[in-house]
Amino acid sequence: xxxxxxxxxxxxxxxxxxxxxxxxxxxxxxxxxxxxxxxxxxxxxxxxxxxxxxxxxxxxxxxxxxxxxxxxxxxxxxxxxxxxxxxxxxxxxxxxxxxxxxxxxxxxxxxxxxxxxxxxxxxxxxxxxxxxxxxxxxxxxxxxxxxxxxxxxxxxxxxxxxxxxxxxxxxxxxxxxxxxxxxxxxxxxxxxxxxxxxxxxxxx
Amino acid sequence: xxxxxxxxxxxxxxxxxxxxxxxxxxxxxxxxxxxxxxxxxxxxxxxxxxxxxxxxxxxxxxxxxxxxxxxxxxxxxxxxxxxxxxxxxxxxxxxxxxxxxxxxxxxxxxxxxxxxxxxxxxxxxxxxxxxxxxxxxxxxxxxxxxxxxxxxxxxxxxxxxxxxxxxxxxxxxxxxxxxxxxxxxxxxxxxxxxxxxxxxxxxxxxxxxxxxxxxxxxxxxxxxxxxxxxxxxxxxxxxxxxxxxxxxxxxxxxxxxxxxxxxxxxxxxxxxxxxxxxxxxxxxxxxxxxxxxxxxxxxxxxxxxxxxxxxxxxxxxxxxxxxxxxxxxxxxxxxxxxxxxxxxxxxxxxxxxxxxxxxxxxxxxxxxxxxxxxxxxxxxxxxxxxxxxxxxxxxxxxxxxxxxxxxxxxxxxxxxxxxxxxxxxxxxxxxxxxxxxxxxxxxxxxxxxxxxxxxxxxxxxxxxxxxxxxxxxxxxxxxxxxxxxxxxxxxxxxxxxxxxxxxxxxxxxxxxxxxxxxxxxxx
Numbered sequence: 001x002x003x004x005x006x007x008x009x010x011x012x013x014x015x016x017x018x019x020x021x022x023x024x025x026x027x028x029x030x031x032x033x034x035x036x037x038x039x040x041x042x043x044x045x046x047x048x049x050x051x052x053x054x055x056x057x058x059x060x061x062x063x064x065x066x067x068x069x070x071x072x073x074x075x076x077x078x079x080x081x082x083x084x085x086x087x088x089x090x091x092x093x094x095x096x097x098x099x100x101x102x103x104x105x106x107x108x109x110x111x112x113x114x115x116x117x118x119x120x121x122x123x124x125x126x127x128x129x130x131x132x133x134x135x136x137x138x139x140x141x142x143x144x145x146x147x148x149x150x151x152x153x154x155x156x157x158x159x160x161x162x163x164x165x166x167x168x169x170x171x172x173x174x175x176x177x178x179x180x181x182x183x184x185x186x187x188x189x190x191x192x193x194x195x196x197x198x199x200x201x202x203x204x
Numbered sequence: 205x206x207x208x209x210x211x212x213x214x215x216x217x218x219x220x221x222x223x224x225x226x227x228x229x230x231x232x233x234x235x236x237x238x239x240x241x242x243x244x245x246x247x248x249x250x251x252x253x254x255x256x257x258x259x260x261x262x263x264x265x266x267x268x269x270x271x272x273x274x275x276x277x278x279x280x281x282x283x284x285x286x287x288x289x290x291x292x293x294x295x296x297x298x299x300x301x302x303x304x305x306x307x308x309x310x311x312x313x314x315x316x317x318x319x320x321x322x323x324x325x326x327x328x329x330x331x332x333x334x335x336x337x338x339x340x341x342x343x344x345x346x347x348x349x350x351x352x353x354x355x356x357x358x359x360x361x362x363x364x365x366x367x368x369x370x371x372x373x374x375x376x377x378x379x380x381x382x383x384x385x386x387x388x389x390x391x392x393x394x395x396x397x398x399x400x401x402x403x404x405x406x407x408x409x410x411x412x413x414x415x416x417x418x419x420x421x422x423x424x425x426x427x428x429x430x431x432x433x434x435x436x437x438x439x440x441x442x443x444x445x446x447x448x449x450x451x452x453x454x455x456x457x458x459x460x461x462x463x464x465x466x467x468x469x470x471x472x473x474x475x476x477x478x479x480x481x482x483x484x485x486x487x488x489x490x491x492x493x494x495x496x497x498x499x500x501x502x503x504x505x506x507x508x509x510x511x512x513x514x515x516x517x518x519x520x521x522x523x524x525x526x527x528x529x530x531x532x533x534x535x536x537x538x539x540x541x542x543x544x545x546x547x548x549x550x551x552x553x554x555x556x557x558x559x560x561x562x563x564x565x566x567x568x569x570x571x572x573x574x575x576x577x578x579x580x581x582x583x584x585x586x587x588x589x590x591x592x593x594x595x596x597x598x599x600x601x602x603x604x605x606x607x608x609x610x611x612x613x614x615x616x617x618x619x620x621x622x623x624x625x626x627x628x629x630x631x632x633x634x635x636x637x638x639x640x641x642x643x644x645x646x647x648x649x650x651x652x653x654x655x656x657x658x659x660x661x662x663x664x665x666x667x668x669x670x671x672x673x674x675x676x677x678x679x680x681x682x683x684x685x686x687x688x689x690x691x692x693x694x695x696x697x698x699x700x701x702x703x704x705x706x707x708x709x710x711x712x713x714x715x716x717x718x719x720x721x722x723x724x725x726x727x
Contacts, residue, residue, distance in 0.1 A: 080561070081575040131571060147570055148562075155578070156258055156558035165582040166523065166557040169255030171408045175398025176524035184362035186518045187369050187644065194368065194380040196350065196357030196388050199396055 036061035038069040038094055040087040059091040063101040063108070068115050069094045074123035076150040078130045082163070089159040096153045097146070107145065114142025208240050208430040213464040215240045215430070216718070217451045218471060219437045219480070222295020223707040224691035225471030226415025226423075227346075231715030233428035237722060240463055241420075241429060242453055244436040244472075245292035250417070253406030257556045260405035264299050266291040268609045270475065274599070276620040277653040281567040286618045287506070288656040289473045293433060294416030296473060296658070299404045300704055301528035302386040302412045303551060303590075304349045306340050307699035307706050309333040310538055311546070311592065314697040317538055318545040323623055324594040325503050329696040330668040330677035339709035347385035347413045347708065348392050356388045357381045358397060361525030366514070366585040367552055370640035371532050378533035382551070385413035385704075386526060392418065401554065403527040435461070438613055440468055440484040440493055440687070448493075448687045454611055467718065467727055471690040471711075474504070474660035478601035478693065479616040481664065481674075494664070494681035499674050501601035503665055504618065505698040506657035508591035508626045511553065511564050512634050513650045514641025515580045522554040522585055530587075535636065536700050544628040547700045548591030550637055557581060566653050577650055585641060588655070589633040592700040594623040601663050622654070630654070659703050664693035678717045679710060686727055690714055 039058040061069050069091075076093040100107040118133055125133070137143045154160060161168055170176055177200040208215045216232055218225045221243040229241045245266075254260040265288065272279045272286040279286070290296045310317045312329040329336075344352045351357045358381045360368065371379040386403075387396045397411040410417050423429040434456035441450040441462075448468045455461050470477050478501035484493035492500050530552030537547045555564050561578060564586070577584070599621065603614040638649040667673025670682035679694040681687040690711055692703045699706070721727035 079570045079574070080578065081572055082579060134570075144567075147567075151561040152558075155561060156256075161557060164557055164578065165521075167521075168556075169402060170400040170524070171255060171398075171402065175400035175409075177397075177399045179524075180521070181361045181399040181525040182359060182365075184365050184518075184520060187365045190360035190365055190368045190381075194357075195360035195364070196381060198359040199389060200359075200399075 036064050036066040036069050038066065038073060038091045040091070042086055042088060057088045057091070059095050061094070061098045064094070064098045067120060069098070071115055071118060071120070071122045072097050072146070074130065075118070075134065075146055076154065078127065078134055079147050079150045080154055081127070085163050086159060089154060089157055089163065092157050093150050093153045096149050100149070110142050110145055114140065114146070117142070205424055206238065206427055206430055208238055210462060211464050213449065214238065214466055215463065216467045216469065217242065217463055217465040218469045218690070219451065220295060220471035220473065220477075220691060221293050221415060221420060221431075222290070222471060222473065222691065223297050223415065223704045224711045225469065226294060226297065226419045227708050227711040228469055228471065228690050228715050229429060230415075230419035230423040231712060232719065233423040233426040235715075235719045236428060237719065238428050239423070239430070240465070241423070241431045242435040242437050242451065242463075243293050243431065243433050245290070245434065247293040247433055248298065248406060248416070250406075250408050250410055253408050255402060255405060255408070257405060257558045264290050264292045264406060266473075266476075269607055269615050271604045271607050271615060271617045272619070273617060274620040276622045278620065278656065281653055282656045285656050287475050287660055288658050289475065289660065293420065294414045297414040297704065298406050298416055300412075300658075301403050302384040302526075303528050303531075303702040304344065304347060304383050304385050304705035305531070305533075305549060305701040307336070307701045308536060308547075311697065311699035312336065314546075321545055321594060321625060323596060324625075325597045326595060327665070327667055327672050327696055330666050336709060339713045340705065342712050343705055343709040346712070347705070348387060349705070350382065350384050350386065350388050351380065352383060355391070358384060358386065358388045358526055358529045361399065361529060362520050363522040363525055363554055363585055364530040364552055366516070366520055366644055367530045367532070367587060367640065370514075370642075370644040373643035374636075374639050376532050376534045376640075380531065381529045382531040384526070384529060386529070387411040394418075397526055399525045401523045401525060401527055401556070436611065437472070437480055438483065438611065440470070440480065442486065442488065442493070442684065446488060446684060448684055467686045467688070467722075469688040469690040470664075470693075473691055474663045474693040475601055475616050475618060477689060477691055478504075478663035479603065482601070482603050483613065489683070494674055494683040494687055496683050497671050497674065499665070499667075499672065501663050502597045502599070503595035503662045504599045504601055504620065504660070505593050505595055505662045505695075506620070507659045507698055507700075508548065508589060508593045508629050508633070509655045509657075510589045510630050510634055511652040511655065512550075512587050512589070512637030512641070513564065513577065514585040514638070514646035515577060515648045515650070516583045516585065516644075516646055519582050520585055521582050523556060525554075527554055528552055532640070535633065542632055544625045544632065545594070546592035546625070546629065548589055548629055548633045549700055550587050550633065550640070551590055553586045553588035555586065563655060564652055565650070576648070587637050587640070589630060589637065590700060590702060591626075591629045591633060592698055593626045595662055595697060596621070596623055659692070659698070661692040661695045661698045661703055664689040666694050666696045679714050688714060688718065
């Protein structure tokens with residue numbers, strides 16, 4: 001079941017495409033068609049583990065190997081580091097890179113040659129060394145492509161919404177007019193002449 | 205809806221259905237004039253607007269390719285999207301934030317006020333401010349603008365509270381929830397703003413004015429409108445007399461069509477308006493239609509823009525509430541002591557989670573600094589600089605020599621070398637914005653570079669002297685008596701105001717002019 005399905009509260013962030021597996025169906029049948037896989041366990045007690053049917057998750061890769069997937073995941077985490085954010089969120093970046101490699105020859109050569117340049121031990125290096133390695137390729141198309149894929153895919157999933165506390169669409173809940181658009185209490189209210197009456201509050 | 209024959213040479217053809225074209229279509233059809241309205245995009249509705257930011261972007265945005273050149277940071281940061289405009293019925297009035305400040309009196313006399321600024325092509329507007337003001341009032345009543353004509357302001361959101369108190373603490377006096385075409389109470393058959401955010405994804409309550417659900421259905425109800433969706437104009441033709449007489453377009457099925465016309469109004473948003481005129485070259489107009497002055501596409505303006513972010517200790521949740529409901533007006537003045545000509549607004553601006561890292565930060569930002577900012581997403585405040593930029597003859601729209609769209613037609617290239625005045629203004633504005641946040645305890649502030657242009661202006665500008673521009677004081681082409689420009693391309697200079705209100709005001713004025721001319725039978 002895609003994580004986006006189980007974690008979405010009345011809205012549909014971009015389809016996630018991560019499979020949270022029931023143990024009985026893991027590995028899934030089409031696993032054989034994949035060339036690589038990125039897997040992990042959701043943190044116990046995290047927001048997703050409470051609603052997902054299982055803590056185990058996997059992303060199947062069709063063009064990239066498991067090792068390349070692991071390197072890409074580490075590149076994404078170095079570009080946009082969030083210590084408390086599950087690997088499952090970063091795996092969406094890997095999935096997007098895999099799709100780009102499958103769809104576009106230019107993306108394929110750019111990503112594969114960039115990965116080769118970084119080396120197979122990239123993911124196992126300490127963060128300072130990873131940053132140094134990426135700084136050295138900062139002006140290359142490989143880095144720009146990976147930065148753009150990371151930023152474009154990391155923050156649009158239900159996992160990211162939950163992690164960063166973003167509430168997403170509010171139309172189906174009546175907006176925030178009566179649900180906290182003005183609940184900030186660490187500054188005084190704004191005088192009426194510089195704002196306007198709040199139609200969500202009963203007149204006094 | 206009326207069906208107008210392709211060979212009916214009595215029709216007025218309007219190309220584009222946004223603030224200019226959509227308003228003009230309503231104004232002409234309600235006066236009994238038959239109009240063919242060509243819109244390149246499809247029709248969305250309150251029900252079909254996606255509330256997934258990525259999907260909504262694809263649903264509403266003009267994604268046909270454009271190329272870019274010049275030294276502006278936009279060429280490096282957003283090579284694929286130098287300008288963010290819409291391709292949908294209602295045009296940019298579907299994705300706009302509803303901000304409706306007025307251009308200021310001294311701004312319409314830009315050349316006189318600012319003097320001979322080196323490296324610019326400044327002119328004065330050919331319209332007196334008092335004349336423009338009359339139409340601003342009509343436009344504000346039409347759009348139901350907050351804090352005008354007795355309409356209440358929008359209430360203060362968490363996000364605005366932060367801007368307000370910071371601004372007051374550093375001495376700003378003109379700080380309020382803004383003049384917005386967003387209902388603070390039910391009006392005009394539309395609901396009130398429920399503070400849901402999601403203004404730029406299409407307003408699902410129609411609290412925000414858009415031609416999609418105001419002017420266009422009203423034009424349809426007159427029985428005088430023939431609306432043709434997914435109809436992409438590729439060329440405007442003229443006869444031996446030099447008057448335009450037909451518009452060639454691809455219909456929804458990709459078939460080429462030719463609609464005869466007695467009068468043509470171009471309102472495709474500034475980049476595409478210039479492109480269409482340039483594509484319509486002929487033996488008589490070898491440099492493009494209405495381009496004997498060689499001014500079509502030149503003097504391109506996009507406003508000096510850039511974000512300022514403040515990171516705070518306590519929650520703000522800036523996505524809750526009207527996206528742009530807050531403004532600081534104190535810097536909207538001409539004060540050369542600040543080191544630049546012209547002025548700017550500081551406008552409240554929140555971005556949804558997926559869009560913030562893509563649109564809100566420089567393309568050079570990554571690593572722990574990016575991580576820190578995003579980790580504070582629920583404790584961030586943001587504002588967007590909107591300042592007057594300097595027109596330059598060399599900042600221009602041209603046809604790409606190498607890139608073509610899916611119809612095989614050369615795409616627009618956007619060339620911008622930023623004027624030093626723009627850079628000085630942005631630096632000042634972002635310093636002031638940061639000071640606002642520091643005054644209420646920001647842990648850190650951050651800025652973006654120039655953002656993709658949502659305001660595209662001046663590429664067919666109105667000028668008193670035909671050599672200085674493309675159109676006269678009514679947006680009529682200097683070269684072609686029955687060709688009008690009806691969008692932001694016609695602005696003589698950009699001023700510091702978000703352009704939609706001015707575009708609507710000029711469209712209301714142009715409609716009167718066209719209708720009067722047609723009843724006198726001289727159009």
